[in-house]
Amino acid sequence: MRHPRWFASPAVLLALASLSLACGSNGSGNAEPTAEAGTPPAGDSGPPSGQDATTPPIDSGSPDVTTDAGTADVGTASVDAGEFLTVTVLRGGAPESAVLVVFQQATGEVVATATTNASGSVSRSVIAGSQVTAVLGTTQNPNLVTVQDVENGDMLTLVDSPSTSSPNSPEPVAVTLPTTSWDAAANVTIYAGACTGSTTSDVYLEPDCTSQGTFPLFARATDATGEVAYTYQVGNAVDADGGPLAITLSRAWSTSTATETIEASSVPVVPGDAGVSLGTVGFDYSEVAGGVPLSLQSLSAPVEDGGPEEAYVVHAGYPDFTQQDAYVFLNGLQEDSEVFAVTRTAPSTVSQTTSLALGTLPVFTGASVNANDAGSPEQPVLSWTTAGSLSAANGVFVMVQWSAPPLDGGNVDVNGTWTVVAPATATSVQAPSMPISAAAFTPPASTQYSAPRVVAVQGSFLAGYSAFKSQFATIPVFFPGGNWQPSIPILPANGLTLYVSAIYPDEG
Numbered sequence: 001m002r003h004p005r006w007f008a009s010p011a012v013l014l015a016l017a018s019l020s021l022a023c024g025s026n027g028s029g030n031a032e033p034t035a036e037a038g039t040p041p042a043g044d045s046g047p048p049s050g051q052d053a054t055t056p057p058i059d060s061g062s063p064d065v066t067t068d069a070g071t072a073d074v075g076t077a078s079v080d081a082g083e084f085l086t087v088t089v090l091r092g093g094a095p096e097s098a099v100l101v102v103f104q105q106a107t108g109e110v111v112a113t114a115t116t117n118a119s120g121s122v123s124r125s126v127i128a129g130s131q132v133t134a135v136l137g138t139t140q141n142p143n144l145v146t147v148q149d150v151e152n153g154d155m156l157t158l159v160d161s162p163s164t165s166s167p168n169s170p171e172p173v174a175v176t177l178p179t180t181s182w183d184a185a186a187n188v189t190i191y192a193g194a195c196t197g198s199t200t201s202d203v204y205l206e207p208d209c210t211s212q213g214t215f216p217l218f219a220r221a222t223d224a225t226g227e228v229a230y231t232y233q234v235g236n237a238v239d240a241d242g243g244p245l246a247i248t249l250s251r252a253w254s255t256s257t258a259t260e261t262i263e264a265s266s267v268p269v270v271p272g273d274a275g276v277s278l279g280t281v282g283f284d285y286s287e288v289a290g291g292v293p294l295s296l297q298s299l300s301a302p303v304e305d306g307g308p309e310e311a312y313v314v315h316a317g318y319p320d321f322t323q324q325d326a327y328v329f330l331n332g333l334q335e336d337s338e339v340f341a342v343t344r345t346a347p348s349t350v351s352q353t354t355s356l357a358l359g360t361l362p363v364f365t366g367a368s369v370n371a372n373d374a375g376s377p378e379q380p381v382l383s384w385t386t387a388g389s390l391s392a393a394n395g396v397f398v399m400v401q402w403s404a405p406p407l408d409g410g411n412v413d414v415n416g417t418w419t420v421v422a423p424a425t426a427t428s429v430q431a432p433s434m435p436i437s438a439a440a441f442t443p444p445a446s447t448q449y450s451a452p453r454v455v456a457v458q459g460s461f462l463a464g465y466s467a468f469k470s471q472f473a474t475i476p477v478f479f480p481g482g483n484w485q486p487s488i489p490i491l492p493a494n495g496l497t498l499y500v501s502a503i504y505p506d507e508g
Helices: 010-017 436-441 464-474
Strands: 064-067 070-073 085-091 100-104 110-115 121-124 130-137 142-150 155-159 171-176 187-192 195-198 203-205 214-223 226-237 245-248 259-266 277-289 292-301 309-313 321-331 336-345 352-357 364-370 381-386 395-404 414-422 428-430 453-459 497-504
Touching: 085 100, 085 130, 100 436, 110 121, 130 155, 130 436, 142 155, 142 436, 142 464, 155 464, 171 214, 187 203, 187 292, 195 203, 214 277, 214 292, 226 245, 259 277, 259 321, 277 309, 292 309, 321 352, 336 352, 364 453, 364 497, 381 395, 381 453, 395 464, 414 464, 453 464
Parallel strands: 085 155, 142 414, 171 245, 259 352
Antiparallel strands: 064 070, 085 121, 100 110, 100 130, 130 142, 171 203, 187 195, 187 214, 214 226, 259 309, 277 292, 277 321, 321 336, 336 497, 364 381, 381 428, 395 414, 395 453, 453 497
16 A cells, blocks of 8 residues: 655645744734624625625524623623634635635534635634634535634634646756766666656656745666765756756765664554554655655565664755654555654754654544434534544544535536544534525535545644644645545654544545
8 A cells, every 4th residue: 555645835834834823813914803792803794606695694693602701792792802713714825705604603503604804814702612614615616614612712724725727737857967977777867856757858847846936856876786876956947938948967976875764663552353453664754955855765664573664865965854754554444544653854964763653643443424313414423433542632633525416507516525623532523504605515415425534633833722723724734636645744844743643535
């Protein structure tokens, strides 16, 4: 079974790098909104695309909230300016206005609706433990995102994926290498991240092989004994018109004897009577230059080896930083269940060892969706089981894909997703109620669901569930661009570590 090797885009990397800032602002750079309690700030009006403009917002009246003065009515009482839940929606890195946001009780009933303003934000006073749902995507491909256990003071950032556009043709790059001094039998591969070429074929640049208009080039010569030498050149400019490029690498070939050894200091424990077992432990070493990762090889070792490890050649001078990861799959399930760990370090010129504790989070042993007995097609119940406690996690989120018959007059099925973010203590969630104004974006009675994808996250840069729910959308760990496997993101700074456990349908 292959391991996922997708990384975050540069735009998401910037979002990740601003974790601490995002927790203290509403996404527009302004201070917390000033508004009457329970009333969104000015500008939070107007229906989003697909919403019936004649349908008024739903408001259950004036639910009670608890303040220092006791119980007050949120529709009439004055609350401190900071006592709001704020939701900010980004699209393509910019604020997105007119997005429908639904405020719900802890039990899922609708309390009120509003739409994001020009700053992409909407604010409202809520009762601690409430839920909030953003209606993202389009009526043809809706993407509902619910965050549970919210409270006043929370600053939630959600990301709306732009519609898919036709990709540009890959840009060819002809590379001229410096003179060689080794046996002609050596094989030379040229890399621009995951895009490759050789001495006889161009490198064809895909979008993931570039970052902010530039790309790195790395050339590696190998023979039967392993790596012979390497050379590189970073900061090469992408042709604005997508035309062919010709680049000469002037740096002399180098050799390296330093190694990066990655070891698994622990592995998850699985139930002995559950008919499941751990697969081999896998490792990967990535060198990141100019925002573009290069992973030259991925190796694995049996769990029973005891402290499995692998060593990789270090290329001094090339990377800005490196990332090391380890992973293991659970065998014996119908779904794919895996745990992985990744850490980011400053580049090294000497040999070193990085230890990753794969036993930090337990493996998932099952996940299911119930749209009949416990739930309904409109409000499915999503459940999961694990081989141990998730108490070390910052939180979990579960995503379920659904399909429904074509909209009126159409001939293409509606395909949507519903993602629910919850505390790590949860073992199931139910999709909340939605208002009539969101009917075109929500699952109808004829909905069919696929098996859910459930993810638990523990990051050294996340302070509990509060930070996780605020920033989970900017941690691109899972299923970017419709991929069925999870991704390993570029971490925001050196010295940080991320542990993940996930279960998802086997679609490979």
